[in-house]
Amino acid sequence: MSWLEQVFNYCERGTDPSFWAEPVNAVTNAAFLGAAAVAASRLRRMERSAVVSGAGERLALWLLVSAVAAIGIGSFLFHTFATRWALVADVAPITVFMLGYLAFALRAFVGLGWLATGIIMLAFLYAGSLASRVSCSGEPCLNGSLGYLPALVSLLIVGLVAEQRGLRSGRLLLAAGAVFFVSAMFRTIDREVCEATHVLGHHRGTHALWHILNATTLYLLLRAAIERRSQPA
Secondary structure: OOOOOEOOOOOOOOOOOOOOOOHHHHHOOHHHHHHHHHHHHHHHHHHHOOOOOOHHHHHHHHHHHHHHHHHHHHHHHHHHHOEHHHHHHHHHHHHHHHHHHHHHHHHHHHOOOHHHHHHHHHHHHHHHHHHHHOEEOOEEHHHHHHHHHHHHHHHHHHHHHHHHOOEOHHHHHHHHHHHHHHHHHHHHOOOOOHHHOEEOOEEOOOHHHHHHHHHHHHHHHHHHHHOOOOOEO
16 A cells, blocks of 8 residues: 555545645635634633633643644645555544543543543544444445444433533534534535536535534534633533
């Protein structure tokens, strides 16, 4: 396998290897940078009001915000270069964010200790690996979106637990889960509706909507983490 091998995964690119073959998919990654910027601004306000005061908590939150920005950059690289190395640049920040946020959520919203958190994270990784390897007629099921099922299930469970504990963040987590479900649907049908999404002389697909709605999901997750001490539900 060559790191420079081309990867053609989405409707908008088709089999065109050129840099700007996916203009809409590439440009909509700005949504992730916007989500990170707005979350960073909110985090700074919370720090000034002493709602977020612990050094460890501040570091964790800033790392999560940075991971969202990195997701936007990595995805932009993949939707422009469309190579194996760019695919890694796309997937790696997403994986880091999912694991980092899961650890934060289990500790902050569920109240688990590090041992239980570590066990659940290992189970999450295993479930994600299994889901991503499931194939349908030789292709990844649901256009590869099945690999995100453990993240959706985890998000909904943690959101329900937080809601039952009377945490305001519970509603934000559940809202993020709902948006994530819709965004995953647009990621899934990208190829199926390709022929029906002919805009400005080119097939566009629906992957760009995954970017926009997924950025919304990540912003809601960041806000839930940042504001978890602000007020009760």
